[in-house]
Amino acid sequence: MLLTIWNDLFVYNPHNPTFFTNPIFWLYFGLILVVYQFLHSKAFARNLFIFLFSLFFYYKSSGLYLVILLFSIVLDYFVALKIASITDKQAKKIWLIASISANLGLLVYFKYTNFILENIFWLFESKFEKLDIFLPIGISFYTFQTISYVVDVYNNKIKPCTNFLDYAFYMAFFPHLVAGPIVRARDFLPQVYVDYQLSQRDFGHAIFLVINGLTKKILISDYIAYNFVDRVFEAPERYSGFENLMACYGYAIQIYCDFSGYTDIAIGVALLLGFRLCTNFDSPYKSVDITEFWRRWHISLSSWLRDYLYIPLGGNRKGKVRTYINLMLTMLLGGLWHGAHIKFIIWGGLHGLALAVHKFYMDWRGTKGTQSKGFERIVWLTLTFHFVCFCWIFFRATDMQIVQRMLYQIAFAFNGDKMFEIIAGYHEVFSLMLIAYLIHWLPKKLKNEVEDFFIAIPDFAKAVVVALVIIGLYQASTAAMQPFIYFQF
DSSP states (O other), rough: HHHHHHHHHSOTTTTTTOTTTTTTHHHHHHHHHHHHHHTTOOHHHHHHHHHHHHHHHHHHHGGGGGGHHHHHHHHHHHHHHHHHOOOHHHOOOOHHHHHHHHHHHHHHHHHHHHHHHHHHHHHOOOOOOOOOOOOOHHHHHHHHHHHHHHHHHHHSSSSOOOHHHHHHHHHHHHHHHHTTTOOOOOHHHHTTSSSOOOHHHHHHHHHHHHHHHHIIIIIIIIIIIIIHHHHHHHHHHSOHHHHHHHHHHHHHHHHHHHHHHHHHHHHHHHTTOOOOOOOOHHHHHHHHHHHHHHHHHHHHHHHIIIIIIITTTTTTSSSSSHHHHHHHHHHHHHHHOOOOOOHHHHHHHHHHHHHHHHHHHHHHHTTOOOOOOOHHHHHHHHHHHHHHHHHHHHSSSSSSHHHHHHHHHHHHHHOOHHHHHHHHHTHHHHHHHHHHHHHHHOOHHHHHHHHHHHHSSSSHHHHHHHHHHHHHHHHHHHSOOOOOOGGOO
């Protein structure tokens, strides 16, 4: 009995990794807050304590692959110091290339080895058996984060961190470690040196974000996935075209609630500890064009791709044709970042093509900076939303055969005459999807008023709300608890 409890609490279990929807995490976090009351006014002790817990949290999610994270931290801490200490531009560039090569080399090995070998074997018409390579959770996120730090030091945008603990704390800070947001050093490191501050409004905002994120994940995302979306995407030919279409809509809201739910929790947990993380989602399905969508979806990644890939490629500074090519290359690599599969490359390519077409259209019409209104806005919003949903099919499907079957069912086996019968059969799932979309499309002002109301109520009332939410989520989570989607990236 005691051994079982010990293993559950302190030993990594590959079949049950610790993450925000795991009750054990909240046991840990409750203990952290208790200890934090005695440490928050002492910067060194506070940072050391959170850093050590962050390492433990990562161990509970990826086991001994914690060593890879520590390697990246140690490597780039010293590389950044070296780059800042020398004046020779060529030597600086060599150190930069060495750092990027080492970090990307690790990412390529763990994430793309099988993909590369599979294509090489296919080229030579040979049989290939996949290697058993574990993908450490969060490696894509912290690799991009550490690259941004070294590049910013190289470009003299920030000074290197001279205290190893401060840099290690920034890299390993557990709320954003395994699934973002991708935090820039210039935004986070200054907070390491500031005294702990948490106003009553910040406290209410943090609690609201946490319960909002858990609700998105458990009540909406997991429920829709388990009871409908996963079943259709597993065997689309067994379902009508209407059901396949609804599964596309379902996955669109599922992945949004899953990923934005994670970042809501991450931002809320970080705020309770006195640290502010960047906004990562801003109601992306309100977008009226694909450019706006990428300003609202996974903001930390899209801004990273812009600053560290699109602009270095030349951005829009080398003519219109190069601009379109740069947009396409950026999104192709952005798609590949999500996974080693042709479907992710197609997903990225479709978004890159759409961005290039939209850029061309804006230049041709001379409408840059203008906003559509009324019925025209509804039309563009609808077109953008359906394009994004179409692209999500490639993102979600396990392979291209699933994509083909799903598109075939939608185009040639729609069975519209059975629409109302299907709606009645899935009325709970479809109702939840509709409610989620309606909330998503509510005016931002109204959402802010709801949050302000929660912040203003007494702490006792907040506790009652939290208790009721926990009870509701527990009831909803008994069917299936799924890991966050972006853990696989």
